[in-house]
Amino acid sequence: xxxxxxxxxxxxxxxxxxxxxxxxxxxxxxxxxxxxxxxxxxxxxxxxxxxxxxxxxxxxxxxxxxxxxxxxxxxxxxxxxxxxxxxxxxxxxxxxxxxxxxxxxxxxxxxxxxxx
Amino acid sequence: xxxxxxxxxxxxxxxxxxxxxxxxxxxxxxxxxxxxxxxxxxxxxxxxxxxxxxxxxxxxxxxxxxxxxxxxxxxxxxxxxxxxxxxxxxxxxxxxxxxxxxxxxxxxxxxxxxxxxxxxxxxxxxxxxxxxxxxxxxxxxxxxxxxxxxxxxxxxxxxxxxxxxxxxxxxxxxxxxxxxxxxxxxxxxxxxxxxxxxxxxxxxxxxxxxxxxxxxxxxxxxxxxxxxxxxxxxxxxxxxxxxxxxxxxxxxxxxxxxxxxxxxxxxxxxxxxxxxxxxxxxxxxxxxxxxxxxxxxxxxxxxxxxxxxxxxxxxxxxxxxxxxxxxxxxxxxxxxxxxxxxxxxxxxxxxxxxxxxxxxxxxxxxxxxxxxxxxxxxxxxxxxxxxxxxxxxxxxxxxxxxxxxxxxxxxxxxxxxxxxxxxxxxxxxxxxxxxxxxxxxxxxxxxxxxxxxxxxxxxxxxxxxxxxxxxxxxxxxxxxxxxxxxxxxxxxxxxxxxxxxxxxxxxxxxxxxxxxxxxxxxxxxxxxxxxxxxxxxxxxxxxxxxxxxxxxxxxxxxxxxxxxxxxxxxxxxxxxxxxxxxxxxxxxxxxxxxxxxxxxxxxxxxxxxxxxxxxxxxxxxxxxxxxxxxxxxxxxxxxxxxxxxxxxxxxxxxxxxxxxxxxxxxxxxxxxxxxxxxxxxxxxxxxxxxxxxxxxxxxxxxxxxxxxxxxxxxxxxxxxxxxxxxxxxxxxxxxxxxxxxxxxxxxxxxxxxxxxxxxxxxxxxxxxxxxxxxxxxxxxxxxxxxxxxxxxxxxxxxxxxxxxxxxxxxxxxxxxxxxxxxxxxxxxxxxxxxxxxxxxxxxxxxxxxxxxxxxxxxxxxxxxxxxxxxxxxxxxxxxxxx
Numbered sequence: 002x003x004x005x006x007x008x009x010x011x012x013x014x015x016x017x018x019x020x021x022x023x024x025x026x027x028x029x030x031x032x033x034x035x036x037x038x039x040x041x042x043x044x045x046x047x048x049x050x051x052x053x054x055x056x057x058x059x060x061x062x063x064x065x066x067x068x069x070x071x072x073x074x075x076x077x078x079x080x081x082x083x084x085x086x087x088x089x090x091x092x093x094x095x096x097x098x099x100x101x102x103x104x105x106x107x108x109x110x111x112x113x114x115x116x117x
Numbered sequence: 118x119x120x121x122x123x124x125x126x127x128x129x130x131x132x133x134x135x136x137x138x139x140x141x142x143x144x145x146x147x148x149x150x151x152x153x154x155x156x157x158x159x160x161x162x163x164x165x166x167x168x169x170x171x172x173x174x175x176x177x178x179x180x181x182x183x184x185x186x187x188x189x190x191x192x193x194x195x196x197x198x199x200x201x202x203x204x205x206x207x208x209x210x211x212x213x214x215x216x217x218x219x220x221x222x223x224x225x226x227x228x229x230x231x232x233x234x235x236x237x238x239x240x241x242x243x244x245x246x247x248x249x250x251x252x253x254x255x256x257x258x259x260x261x262x263x264x265x266x267x268x269x270x271x272x273x274x275x276x277x278x279x280x281x282x283x284x285x286x287x288x289x290x291x292x293x294x295x296x297x298x299x300x301x302x303x304x305x306x307x308x309x310x311x312x313x314x315x316x317x318x319x320x321x322x323x324x325x326x327x328x329x330x331x332x333x334x335x336x337x338x339x340x341x342x343x344x345x346x347x348x349x350x351x352x353x354x355x356x357x358x359x360x361x362x363x364x365x366x367x368x369x370x371x372x373x374x375x376x377x378x379x380x381x382x383x384x385x386x387x388x389x390x391x392x393x394x395x396x397x398x399x400x401x402x403x404x405x406x407x408x409x410x411x412x413x414x415x416x417x418x419x420x421x422x423x424x425x426x427x428x429x430x431x432x433x434x435x436x437x438x439x440x441x442x443x444x445x446x447x448x449x450x451x452x453x454x455x456x457x458x459x460x461x462x463x464x465x466x467x468x469x470x471x472x473x474x475x476x477x478x479x480x481x482x483x484x485x486x487x488x489x490x491x492x493x494x495x496x497x498x499x500x501x502x503x504x505x506x507x508x509x510x511x512x513x514x515x516x517x518x519x520x521x522x523x524x525x526x527x528x529x530x531x532x533x534x535x536x537x538x539x540x541x542x543x544x545x546x547x548x549x550x551x552x553x554x555x556x557x558x559x560x561x562x563x564x565x566x567x568x569x570x571x572x573x574x575x576x577x578x579x580x581x582x583x584x585x586x587x588x589x590x591x592x593x594x595x596x597x598x599x600x601x602x603x604x605x606x607x608x609x610x611x612x613x614x615x616x617x618x619x620x621x622x623x624x625x626x627x628x629x630x631x632x633x634x635x636x637x638x639x640x641x642x643x644x645x646x647x648x649x650x651x652x653x654x655x656x657x658x659x660x661x662x663x664x665x666x667x668x669x670x671x672x673x674x675x676x677x678x679x680x681x682x683x684x685x686x687x688x689x690x691x692x693x694x695x696x697x698x699x700x701x702x703x704x705x706x707x708x709x710x711x712x713x714x715x716x717x718x719x720x721x722x723x724x725x726x727x728x729x730x731x732x733x734x735x736x737x738x739x740x741x742x743x744x745x746x747x748x749x750x751x752x753x754x755x756x757x758x759x760x761x762x763x764x765x766x767x768x769x770x771x772x773x774x775x776x777x778x779x780x781x782x783x784x785x786x787x788x789x790x791x792x793x794x795x796x797x798x799x800x801x802x803x804x805x806x807x808x809x810x811x812x813x814x815x816x817x818x819x820x821x822x823x824x825x826x827x828x829x830x831x832x833x834x835x836x837x838x839x840x841x842x843x844x845x846x847x848x849x850x851x852x853x854x855x856x857x858x859x860x861x862x863x864x865x866x867x868x869x870x871x872x873x874x875x876x877x878x879x880x881x882x883x884x885x886x887x888x889x890x891x892x893x894x895x896x897x898x899x900x901x902x903x904x905x906x907x908x909x910x911x912x913x914x915x916x917x918x919x920x921x922x923x924x925x926x927x928x929x930x931x932x933x934x935x936x937x938x939x940x941x942x943x944x945x946x947x948x949x950x951x952x953x954x955x956x957x958x959x960x961x962x963x964x965x966x967x968x969x970x971x972x973x974x975x976x977x978x979x980x981x982x983x984x985x986x987x988x989x990x991x992x993x994x995x996x997x998x999x
Binding site: 031032033034036037050051052053055056059060063064065074076078079080081 | 120121123124127128141142144145146148149151152153155156174175176177178180181184185187188189
């Protein structure tokens with residue numbers, strides 16, 4: 002439930018960002034596809050629990066960043082497809098910028114002495 | 118922000134249509150697994166491995182569903198809704214428990230609501246004056262007499278007003294009767310005399326005309342008056358041109374300067390009709406004023422009190438003779454107005470609080486018995502991962518649900534009971550604003566708060582231990598036929614003991630009040646009340662300024678009344694017996710030194726006419742009573758009562774002895790000519806005091822009023838009209854203020870104890886009934902729990918009697934423990950109520966043992982019913998359960 006661990010929120014945020022990015026890159030996609038993509042790009046981060054993606058997707062949908070509808074997969078399987086909305090695209094840009102800034106700061110912070 | 122709002126709205130929406138959404142999620146997860154399996158198959162896994170891998174990687178489906186559900190809706194709300202639904206279902210499942218619990222709580226909450234609505238109307242609701250919370254009464258206190266609500270003298274009032282800075286305004290007033298002449302018959306009405314500034318302090322404007330001017334309170338100033346709205350409408354037909362008109366009051370002419378608005382009323386008892394300016398009385402020793410003050414905004418009562426203390430201690434130094442022991446005490450006006458009724462209300466408030474506590478304990482005990490059987494359910498929930506918080510929440514929701522239902526029903530009971538209560542209290546003594554009692558927003562709020570507190574209180578008594586079950590133990594214990602742990606049993610025993618002892622405390626109080634009332638009822642007043650009519654007169658002071666004029670009027674009237682058909686005899690008395698008291702008289706006994714250098718002998722005194730003792734049927738112990746021959750010119754004579762004779766002449770030779778009373782008789786020397794039986798002069802509850810009877814026909818202290826007592830042959834009430842007319846025909850300037858039968862006077866003095874007793878007996882009976890229900894519930898539960906054991910016992914040859922005794926013993930031991938504690942508590946509590954219990958010792962052993970036996974009897978009956986059920990067990994049936 003909610004009170005499992007403090008880092009869950011961070012993880013949820015990261016996961017959401019990765020999902021948005023995935024949808025931007027690959028276009029409309031079902032949950033399994035998003036999970037697979039994140040696993041491939043992030044290595045082992047999501048290797049155990051694909052399931053944690055679904056609450057994150059619901060949250061994004063409620064916030065209006067993504068929309069969902071039932072469709073048919075490449076090999077003719079019924080699946081729920083998610084796609085990025087305009088708000089989601091904007092949100093992704095904003096988040097990406099923030100992410101770059103944060104990583105920049107952190108990178109400088111951890112850079113070896115004397116090189117800055 | 119808007120995103121969050123949007124999400125919030127969607128989540129609220131998520132509370133609905135849950136099943137469809139759940140289904141959709143399940144489908145989505147299913148398709149997820151299917152897609153994964155296909156991928157795995159393509160990667161060359163065997164079908165089994167492919168599926169296993171897909172499911173493993175997805176993670177716990179139920180946990181995902183739970184997380185999604187939490188995200189979809191609002192978890193707190195949903196849990197509450199679920200708990201409410203579940204709680205309601207649990208309560209519906211066990212209707213007899215629910216009915217008993219709701220009814221119990223309704224009685225407890227209803228009783229509190231009813232009493233509170235009276236307290237609210239009388240004590241809490243602001244008085245009908247602007248910013249009335251700043252209005253106070255300033256009583257004089259007298260360390261010598263111990264009085265804390267004494268009247269102040271005019272010079273003291275002036276010093277208080279001049280010396281204090283805490284008050285925006287201060288005024289003094291007194292209530293007096295005023296004899297209104299005019300019309301067919303003079304009338305005695307209530308009137309307020311107040312200093313200018315009185316209405317300004319109250320911030321009330323007259324509806325017509327103006328208030329008093331400062332110069333109008335000076336002695337000899339022209340007489341002005343304000344009318345109450347009632348007097349204006351009844352006496353002056355509500356005429357607008359009434360200002361400037363005159364009327365005769367107390368033998369003087371008054372000019373009307375204004376009319377007060379409707380509803381304005383200041384005197385707590387009789388409704389006053391006239392307001393006149395108070396004339397300054399320069400005597401510092403003469404206390405007759407009540408002082409009204411309006412505190413400045415922001416000034417605390419304590420600060421004003423400190424200031425008054427400084428002023429009074431200064432006055433004590435300046436005027437040691439009159440003011441040495443005089444202080445001042447500030448009381449909120451709203452509190453002072455209620456007076457005597459306040460104690461009674463507060464007592465009843467605490468009594469109903471105890472009833473509610475008993476009701477709570479009762480429901481807690483019943484719920485605890487029930488929750489023991491539910492222990493298994495809770496344990497299973499806990500084992501399945503329900504947190505302690507969730508379990509607690511669920512149990513509290515249930516108890517609060519019960520309490521709210523009880524509160525709702527209690528409100529219904531109260532709305533009906535309040536009317537009854539008001540009618541009853543109105544009989545006891547005048548309580549201002551009692552008639553304003555109704556259920557308003559505050560009362561509703563009180564009931565709601567009380568219900569919530571009640572629910573949480575009795576809920577947490579059980580929920581806290583129940584919500585943290587020891588999984589191992591409970592599961593092990595309940596693997597056999599569910600018997601519960603020793604903890605629950607002990608808790609329940611304590612609850613029942615508490616309940617029984619509280620009930621006994623109330624019962625002791627009720628028993629003692631009842632006994633006191635019975636003692637009072639059986640107290641012989643010392644005279645016969647049957648067929649006796651009493652008529653109160655007030656004599657205008659100027660017209661009847663001396664003994665000869667007064668006795669002339671009364672002799673004339675007595676002769677005419679005695680001649681009326683149906684009248685056996687008639688006489689006069691200044692202070693009617695049972696009338697609350699009489700003045701005391703200092704005197705010297707001839708040939709004996711005074712008891713102290715500066716103090717004479719002292720006794721109550723009363724003034725009576727010839728034939729008084731005969732008319733009242735007060736027995737003569739020795740000598741004779743006054744006759745017509747004991748007139749102005751004859752030697753001064755007195756009659757004393759038994760107690761006076763024994764106190765002052767212990768040798769039994771009072772007859773013929775002489776006392777001297779300054780100013781009485783011809784020479785101040787009076788001879789004892791008779792000794793009569795004792796009479797309850799003050800009240801039935803107070804023992805007779807030494808009393809000396811003076812003869813109204815001989816010179817003595819001034820007595821501006823007299824009561825005519827008439828012994829009739831038939832129903833005295835039938836003579837009321839005739840006697841009123843008779844008095845009128847003797848002198849139309851003398852008002853008849855009251856005509857009552859002596860039986861009415863007697864029952865009037867018993868009204869307050871009767872009302873108190875009735876209420877307390879009612880609440881104590883309620884408490885007893887609740888305790889019995891609680892005991893029944895707990896014993897009955899135990900029997901259910903022990904069915905199996907009882908079955909074995911019977912199978913092994915136990916008799917029915919043995920089984921009954923086995924069960925009874927449990928109820929009895931709880932009751933006896935509760936009785937011992939309750940008796941100790943009852944002794945302590947009733948000691949506080951001593952002043953309410955005339956004629957009874959607070960620890961009266963007879964009463965206490967009677968109520969204890971009653972309690973034990975009821976308790977035995979309450980445990981016998983389940984015991985009998987236990988003894989009717991068919992051993993075979995219970996054993997088959999195994």
